[in-house]
Structure formats: structure tokens, C-alpha cells
């Protein structure tokens with residue numbers, strides 16, 4: 001499509017700047033035609049779903065949120081609703097808004113490059129493709145009744161028996177007393193964020209001057225939270241660990 | 253000019269004109285120099301650089317474009333055309349949505365049956381509903397892809413930080429638009445998806461009745477963040493009305509206004525980003 005901009009007859013030199021009319025407007029027009037035709041065909045061929053009338057006394061199993069929120073709904077397996085349903089979305093929105101203010105790498109502005117900004121690309125692709133898109137795909141196709149995992153060839157058995165073997169991290173470490181469990185859990189969390197932040201600042205100590213303390217601090221906190229979500233998923237699936245810290249008010 | 257008697261055309265001359273193709277330019281001249289035409293369009297018809305500029309600058313719809321742009325910004329490989337397609341899909345939902353509004357009443361007793369009526373009795377009702385729904389779903393996907401491309405090209409870097417922030421608002425409102433619309437068919441799918449979604453608000457720290465620290469604030473199931481959202485303690489007719497108003501008036505207005513700012517900023521930030 002790049003050629004669309006080039007006049008057919010080669011006239012002297014090709015100018016760097018082009019008139020929007022006709023070069024861009026005609027492209028937009030063509031693009032719009034294609035999209036509208038595709039949308040119309042799609043709408044003729046496939047009907048929007050309409051199930052039976054809403055019935056508050058009949059809860060379907062599984063009850064799924066709209067597909068674009070299924071990543072968040074899946075995080076509910078690993079986190080309490082206050083995090084998966086409220087804090088995580090807020091963090092995603094705020095984190096996204098902060099990207100231009102945290103990423104101070106001047107390179108790679110206005111062109112595709114992987115080599116000049118490897119970390120940034122990795123972080124975004126991981127967040128978007130794995131934590132968002134992959135979880136949505138899983139939520140749509142693999143989550144069945146009781147929000148249990150089913151392979152595509154498996155029957156969605158609403159009576160599937162799942163052993164409840166989850167324990168909390170302090171319990172796994174032998175803590176039986178509520179207060180001490182809470183203190184232990186809190187210490188683990190503090191250590192995770194504290195050590196993570198410390199290591200990052202030590203490794204990047206030369207950058208503190210140029211990048212700024214606040215920037216680096218926010219960057220590493222957001223990164224640690226993102227990694228923390230993955231760690232909790234792994235702990236849960238691999239080791240049946242439910243909570244890291246349990247208190248009467250809030251559990252993580 | 254107005255008082256000239258109509259001339260009887262000379263057949264031979266006319267045939268000549270048709271054969272040579274001159275007839276087209278003559279008709280074009282006749283039309284583009286008429287009062288009707290010149291009063292509607294504020295620029296000449298001839299393809300001159302000046303008119304190319306005026307075509308954009310003197311047209312209220314087109315003037316959100318710059319009049320000139322860098323060659324690289326035309327490349328579909330660069331922009332994937334995703335921002336433009338997102339906007340087009342938004343416009344499609346506005347048009348089809350207004351048509352749906354003619355037939356749909358956001359009332360517990362009627363909503364579902366209005367959907368049935370739309371599907372089976374309204375001419376092209378099913379098509380309008382399908383287009384509205386699929387365009388909305390597609391818009392969610394294209395806006396994510398647009399954001400992905402903007403990230404990959406590093407186009408959020410100075411001077412475009414602010415437009416990225418507006419973009420994050422836009423993607424949020426796109427999702428909220430889709431979500432509020434999801435309830436309106438008032439079928440099982442709608443009611444339970446929205447129940448699952450809005451149940452989260454119950455867990456809002458401090459403000460949800462099941463959220464952490466709620467006991468210090470004193471919120472109740474009938475008086476917390478979720479109740480504010482759905483007008484009660486479960487997804488019922490008040491939620492339907494609330495979502496309808498949010499979906500058809502409040503969110504589209506805000507999203508539309510933000511889109512205008514978004515487009516304006518693209519121009520003010522020096523057009524589409526590119527290697528400089």
C-alpha cells in the first residue's frame with residue numbers, strides 16, 4: 001500500500017510532504033469502504049446472540065463477564081475481588097497512563113525497533129499478550145462450570161470434583177497462630193517489594209541522577225506488582241498456595 | 253445568463269463533443285460553476301495545489317486533518333490504519349444505535365420483547381442489531397491493536413505523552429460503552445454478565461459492602477459503590493435504566509469529545525510520529 005502515495009508518473013523529485021487531499025483522504029475512503037463491506041457481510045451472516053429473557057432466579061453456570069473482561073475474571077481465581085476487580089483495573093489504567101512519563105528512553109520514537117528498547121517491548125508484550133489476551137482466550141474457551149479448567153475436547157461437567165487442597169503460605173511454613181501468620185505474611189510481602197526495589201536501585205544506581213528517583217520507584221513498583229501476579233499464579237497452580245498474607249481485613 | 257433562450261443543440265456538433273470526450277468537462281464546468289455548487293463548497297474545483305489545501309482547510313469535517321503530511325505516515329504498515337478504523341466503527345455504532353433507539357425501551361417489562369420485535373418484525377432490525385453489536389466488539393479489538401501499534405512505534409514519547417493519556421481514557425470508555433450496552437438486550441447473557449461484572453464493585457476497598465475496611469465506613473449492600481452503579485442491590489430494572497442512559501448519552505458524549513481532542517492533538521503534536 002505504500003505505493004498508493006507515489007504518483008504514477010515519476011515527476012522530478014518525490015516531495016517529502018504530500019497533500020492530504022487527495023492522498024490520505026482517498027486512502028481513508030477505500031479503507032472505510034472495505035471495513036463497511038466487511039461489517040455488513042459479517043452482520044448478514046452471523047446473528048447477534050439473544051438468549052431467553054433475563055431471569056434473576058436462574059443463575060447460569062458458568063456465569064461469565066463479557067469476553068473483554070475475562071482476563072480480570074480469571075485473575076479472580078488467584079486474588080480476592082478487591083484486587084482482581086477493583087485495584088487491578090485501576091492499576092492497569094494508571095500504569096498505562098504513566099508509560100510516557102516513566103519510559104524516558106528517547107530512542108525508538110516514531111518507528112518500529114526492538115533493539116533500541118528491548119525491555120519496554122518485552123514488558124508491554126508480556127502484559128498485553130500474556131496477562132490480557134492469553135487469559136481472555138483461556139477464559140472464553142477453557143473455563144467451564146464452576147470456573148474449572150476444561151480442555152477443548154472435554155465435556156463441561158458441572159459436577160466435576162476438584163480437590164480443595166489450597167493452603168496459605170504461612171500455614172505451609174508451619175505457622176498456626178493467626179497473629180504470627182499475619183506477621184509472617186506481611187513480612188514476606190514487605191521483603192518482596194523491599195528487596196525488589198533495593199536490587200533494582202542498586203543495579204541501576206548510575207541512572208538515578210538522569211532518570212529521577214520517583215520515576216524509578218514507580219517503575220519498579222509497577223513491575224513488581226506485575227511479576228507478583230505471575231508469581232501468585234505459579235504458586236497457586238504449582239504449589240496450591242492460596243494467600244501470602246491473611247488478616248481479618250485484607251488478604252493477599 | 254439567466255435570461256438566455258435555450259439553444260437548440262447542433263446534432264453534429266454534439267456528436268463531436270461526445271466522441272472527443274469534451275462533453276464531460278463541459279458538464280463538469282456547468283455544474284461546478286453553478287450558484288448551487290459555489291455556495292456549498294468554499295474552494296474551486298480545479299485540481300490545483302491551492303484548492304487541495306482549501307479542500308481540507310475549508311471543510312468542517314476534513315479540517316481535523318492537517319493539509320499536508322509526511323509521506324511515511326501514509327503507510328498502512330506503519331499505522332495499521334487502526335485508529336481510523338476504530339473511529340469508523342464508533343461512527344457505525346452511533347448510526348445503527350440511533351436506529352435501535354427508535355424501537356427499544358429500557359424498561360424491565362419491555363426491553364427483551366423490544367429486542368424480539370426488532371429481530372422478527374422491524375424491517376432490517378436484525379441487520380441493524382447485528383451491525384451494532386459486531387461493530388462494538390470489533391471496536392474493542394481495533395482499539396487494542398491501535399494501542400499496541402502506538403506502543404510498538406514508541407509514538408507515546410515526547411511530544412505525544414498527553415495524547416497517549418487521552419488514548420488510555422478512550423480505551424477505558426470504549427470498554428465501558430461495550431459493557432453498558434451488554435445489559436440492554438435484557439436476556440440471560442446480559443443480566444448475568446453484568447451481574448458478574450458489577451459484583452466486583454461490591455469489593456471496592458472502603459466503598460463496597462464486602463470490600464476490605466468496609467466496616468470502618470459503614471456501607472451496606474443497599475448503600476455502597478455497587479448500589480450506586482446499578483441503582484439497587486441486584487441487577488434489576490433500575491440498573492437497566494442506568495446503563496441505558498450511560499450507554500446512549502453519557503459515555504458516547506464524553507468519548508466523542510475526547511476523540512475530537514485526540515485528533516486535534518495529533519495535528520498539534522506535529523502529525524503522525526515518524527523517524528526524524
Ligand code: HEM
Pocket residue numbers: 331332333334335336337338339342395398399402405407408412415416417418419420422423426511514518523524525526
Ligand atoms: C476510541 C478510540 C481511539 C480512536 C478513535 C483513535 C484514533 C486515532 C487516529 C485516527 C490516529 C491517527 C493514526 C492512526 O490511525 O494510527 C490516532 C493516533 C494516535 N493515537 Fe489514537 N485513537 C483511539 C484510542 C487510542 C488509545 C487507546 C491510545 C493509547 C493509549 C491512543 C494513542 C494515540 C497516539 C499516541 C497517536 C499518535 C500516533 C502517532 O503519532 O504515531 N489512541 N488515534
